[in-house]
Amino acid sequence: MDTLLSSSSSMVVQSPLPPVRTIASPSKVYSAAARFSSTPSVNGFRRNHLQLPRPFTFSTVPKFTVRCGAGVREIKESEFQSTVLESNRPVLVEFVATWCGPCRLISPAMESIAQEYGDKLEVVKIDHDANPQLIEEYKFTDCRP
Template identity: 50%
Template sequence: MDGAALVSSSGVLFPPSLPPARLATALSAAAGSRFAPPPRSSFRTWRRGAGLAPVRKSARRCGAAVGGGGITEIDESQFPETVLKSDRPVLVEFVANWCGPCRLISPAMEWLAQEYKERLIIVKIDHDANPKLIEEYKVYGLPALILFKNGKEVPESRREGAITKVKLKEYLDSLLDSISVA
């Protein structure tokens, strides 16, 4: 099976809309278990032939330090020293491994960490592993961004949900301008 087309008793399917493993399961259920999935080597060929990007074996876990001093994951024990006692503003991103919007904005946050590395510190806090901080700062939606300066939450700095790179830059520029004047 070359992966370009799948043949079933009802006709030819172009191109499969499901990943190969789920497609095989769906077709076998529809065909009364007469369908055997192709060998694993065919999946690689199918992905290349369909022009799809290869699937990563392991996704980056939220919170691991990201390249060259970018974003660092901290926990409840590190929060007072890293955030509250910092001499620079700190943008705290509350995330979770299971959160789709968190993964969606991750590249923009990494870019932001590099772009603003001279002006502020960016840290991630895992929602599930730090329930005391979640309760204390009343984080209800993910991802949540909160800017801290001089150990206090900057008023009107809280932002929840996915955000584009452009809007993220506008959000941060306006906050940094407001706290530099104050």
């Protein structure tokens, strides 16, 4: 450990860090760079880049759909009046979109409700993108991006 003495005071400071180690041969440093492809030098230094084993390609993402189970029925704007507004029993309406993550998450719960309360309640789904006039009329905006 090094000791530093100050001439202006009687303080003694000890260095907590170990001495810096040096590398004897710079060729050993660059031997590990053999796995990298080098580009032309910039200001005397070589810039090394990692080579990927194969070219990176994009793949298509599968399109998600919201499908109705046995107890849930998907309706359109033309069916809304007769199915929902003129129904003899309560109707639970779910506005869905194929791109909406929460819509896909709640879908199994809606199907469970439709099966459990099928004799007392009707459960229907309305596609947000396919029925824009109905969405605007009822001012449903929760699924919009």
